[in-house]
Amino acid sequence: ASPIRIIRPLTEYPRRQLIDYLESRSQQYCTDHTNLDTTYTRNRIRHELIPRLQQTWPDIRSEMTEFARELGALDELLESVARRWTGAHAVQKHRTFEAALDDLNALDEPLLSYVIRQLIADTLGDLRRIDEVHVAMIADLAAAGSTGASLDLPRGLIVRRGYKSLCFEIGQRKVLTPGSDAAAKVHPETPQPLAAKELAVPGETRWGTWTFEATVLEGKDIWEELVDLSGNLRIPEFDEPPTDPHERMRVFIRQLRGIDPEAVEYLDFDRIAGxxxxxxxxxxxxxxxxxxxxxxxxxxxxxxxxxxxxxxxxAVPLIVAGDRVLVVARLGVSDDVALTEDTRRILKISATAQDR
Structure with a gap:
């Protein structure tokens, strides 16, 4: 064994404190000159960004260290849970590991990633040259791949999707003739995503099995919409629509939160800026x-x-303006275009889907 003991990193201690300690004992030390080169992102963060943040957040270094420690503890916990899961659910046959698809797909996503990493580590011995992209590819294969499909990954790792299980093994990369039956079986064509389609405003737009109807509401239309949503019930404390537009929108927003219609989203039309x-x-x-x-x-x-x-x-439709995602169908509207008491025109988008 080497007589030199290396302890790193000493993240809990400021650099100045470490230097003072060494100098108090006349201990020589080396400084890696690249640590001072701010062309590297890590050094710009260390030497430029953090000192600026410390002006308004003096404890940022200690709090970030504590946060990193907590993340490390969480990482260790998830790794431990993943090891127990694979021990209970994965079947080993020589250097091959199999896990039932139903068991894998029942896992919440963070734990699924750790379980996949553990299955890879069990197969290869470690995770060298395996990154998040490979883990995501395997998760996609488990969730939606075709029976017989496979992935050829670094270090000879092959992941195959069977009828009921996912198999991890070390093997030779298969070279298949494009267009052959074998190639079609191992690398089946995936459905092409639907092309983007302009949303008619106002009007109706069909996208796949979905139909969207867009309507612009303003003035008295807004109050009539609220009465219609409320099932023609009387709006509390108002016999007639408020004349103040701010008050009208406050009532609309308050009532809308209580109703929360699943298949309809309301956007501030003016915040979309044409x-x-x-x-x-x-x-x-x-x-x-x-x-x-x-x-x-x-x-x-x-x-x-x-x-x-x-x-x-x-398959979840998105309503977008350029690169901005404004609506995730049936899941919510972006806060960037949410209604406020200053809203004067509302874009109502109704979404319906037909079963395939």
């Missing part, structure tokens, strides 16, 4: 600002929180 609206499926990089959220989130993470199965996400 942009062309389209309906399409999700694409890589999509982000969404849920109603009331402080900022954007990845659409994938929104789907996870709303428990939308992975196999169904590509």
């Amino acid at each position: 942009e062309t609206l389209s309906v399409r499926g999700r694409v890589p990089g999509d982000r969404f600002t849920p109603l009331g959220a402080p900022g954007q989130t990845k659409l994938k993470e929104f789907f996870i929180r709303r428990k939308v199965p992975r196999s169904e996400r590509d």
Whole structure:
């Protein structure tokens, strides 16, 4: 064994404190000059961004360290749960590991990723050259792949989808003639996503099995819409529509929250600023600002929180303006175009879907 003991990283201690400690003991130390080069993102964060943040958030370093420690503990917990899961559900045959598709697809997404990593580690011995893209590909194969489909991944890892199970093994990459029956079986064609289609405003738009009807409401139409939504019930404390437009919108928003119609979304039409609206499926990089959220989130993470199965996400229609996702059909409207008391024109979008 080496006589040199290396302890790293000492993230809990400020750099100045470490240097003072070494100098107090006349201990020589080395400084990696690349750590001072701000052309690297990590160094710009360390030397430029964090000092600026410390001006208004003095404890940022210690709190980030504590947060990292908590994330590390959570990571260890999920790894432990994944090991127990594979021990109870995965079947080993020599260097091959199999897990039932029903068991895998019943897992919540964060745990599913850890279970897939554990199955890979059990097969290969470790996770070298395996990254999040490969894990996501395997999860997609489990959720929506065709029987007989397979993935050829780094280090000879082959993941095959059987009728009832997912198999992890080490093998030779198959070279198949394009167009052959074998190639079609192993790499079946995936359905092409529906092309984006401009949303008629006002009007009706069909996209796949979905039909969208867009209507612009303003003035007295807004109050009539609310009465209609309320089932022609009398709106509390009002015999007639409020004359003040701000008050009218406050009542509309309050009543709408109580009704929460599933297949209808209401947007502030003026906040769309005359942009062309389209309906399409999700694409890589999509982000969404849920109603009331402080900022954007990845659409994938929104789907996870709303428990939308992975196999169904590509079929969820989105109403977009350019790159902005304004509506996730039947799941919500973006906070960027939410109604406020200053709203004067409302875009009402109704969505209906026919069973295939």
